[in-house]
Amino acid sequence: MHEMSLAVDLMELVKRYVPPSAYLMTVTVRIGPMHGVVAEALQWAWSAVRGQSAWPQAKLVIETPPWxxxxxxxxxxxxxxxxxxxxxxxxxxxxxEGGDEFALVSVEVADSDESVENQPRPEVVGHCGLATVV
Amino acid sequence: MKTIPVVENVLKLNDEVALLNRRQFTQAGVFVVDLIGAPGSGKTALLEATLKALAGRCRTGVIVGDPATSRDGERLGRYCEQVVQVNTGHGCHLDANQVRQAMGRLNVTDLDLLFIENVGNLICPVGFDLGQNAKVGLFSVSEGDDKAAKHPHLVLTADVLLLNKIDLLAYVSFSRDRFMEDIRHLRADAEVIELAASKGLIKAWIDWLLPRCRTR
Structure with missing residues (x-):
């Protein structure tokens, strides 16, 4: 279950790129199959980690390039x-030649005066029999 | 809305701590081995045999990671004085920060060779740099001959691969040719050393280690 460690590390890294007055909307990562990361597990871990952050609605987009x-x-x-x-x-x-990528690709932020309330509510995410509502 | 392009290693923060560890190890003149293998592959048995073989030849220490118990630390403590057991709880691997904390319990300047026995797992530990000099991947014949193919990340990044329990070849279904073919497919130049740690047949492994570390 290294996805939880990855989600924690990812959030710490993302914090470096979010300007003080901005709101984190979307994080995009690219993870090749060499790293054995289960996308569903990483999404679940991210939903837990973002819930403890200042941006509980921040979405995670996982690009999975092939071998x-x-x-x-x-x-x-x-x-x-x-x-x-x-x-x-x-x-x-x-x-x-490919499949070994493991990168944070981009961070999408909104100005604080852009309405966060208008963003869609996050879905309920379940994994390994656990259900987390964020 | 604004998109900030980044392209940064997800594990950058771990890698930064690993760099600090590596600098400290280099200053201390200690050679550090990260040993990665599945549960039951014989990591602790290999270290027992290795510490025994190196007694009097170089000063050794071990950081050993397990989800629970100090059993491995107790086993290894019979063969060297500096042993730190790290319990990772639900964590499936050691990270650079845990190693850094363990280093605080060791006197690394009094060591020539430090082993880090990672948590038994062939996937998660591979991606986390700990500050080691060499990453060693341990397989055993009792796991089956398909483990190298199933774990390409370890095969591609290890400095040396070990195949343990070759004394059991006659009793288990394991094709040495298939195992080697899978490794050569990924890395034509991979170095593979065969062992039987519990029988003390580790000479080739010791011969690989000794030139890399300071000896007495």
């Missing part, structure tokens, strides 16, 4: 279903 491999023998670049997929040329080696 991308290149073949050192024939130069083919492809997106395999799983990372152990071999190249069609028969080479047993592959180089990782």
């Amino acid at each position: 991308r491999l290149s073949c050192p023998r024939c130069g083919r670049l492809w997106e395999p279903a799983t990372v152990d997929e071999h190249c069609t040329c028969g080479s047993v080696h592959a180089d990782i």
Whole structure:
């Protein structure tokens, strides 16, 4: 369950980018499959973490780029279903070209005078039998 | 509404503490190993055998992470004086801050080699830099030959991979060829060392360690 640790660290990092008078609306991250992060679990963890922050409605958008491999023998670049997929040329080696990303991509903020009340209410998020209303 | 582009590692804050740890380790002249493996892969047994083999040759210490109990710390305390047990509770990995707190309980300047036995887990510990010099991935034949393929992050980032319990090869379903093929697919140059820690067959591992740390 490293998603909770990630959500806590993500919030601490995001705080550095939100101007003092602004309201955090949306955080976008890009996490490749190499990191084994379960998007649903990270959303659940984020909903818990944001509830303890000054921005309890801040949304998390998770971009999940696919694995991308290149073949050192024939130069083919492809997106395999799983990372152990071999190249069609028969080479047993592959180089990782994508899927290892782990980045905070952007932070969307609103001026404090923009109405936060007009934002839609967050949905109820459930995970592993737990339900959290934020 | 304004969008602020960032592109920053999500674990930047952990990495900042890890950098402090690494600086302190470097100043102390201690070589630090982060040992990552599944529960039951033999991490503690490997460290017991390793500490025994290194007795009198270099000064060793251990930070050991477990969700609960001090059993591993007690086992390892028989072989070296400086052992700190970290209980992570529900946490599935050690982070740089926990290691930093544990460092406060150690006299790192009196060490040549520090092992960090991470929480038994092949996924979560891999992404968290602790300030180590070497990340070591431990697999064992009793886990099955598909574990390397299923955990590419560890295979791709470890400085060396260990395959433990090879004394059990005759008793379990494990294809050495398949295991190695999966590793070579991801990393043609990966170094893999075979061991049987509980039988004391760890010479190749000791030979890997010794040139990397200060010896007496």
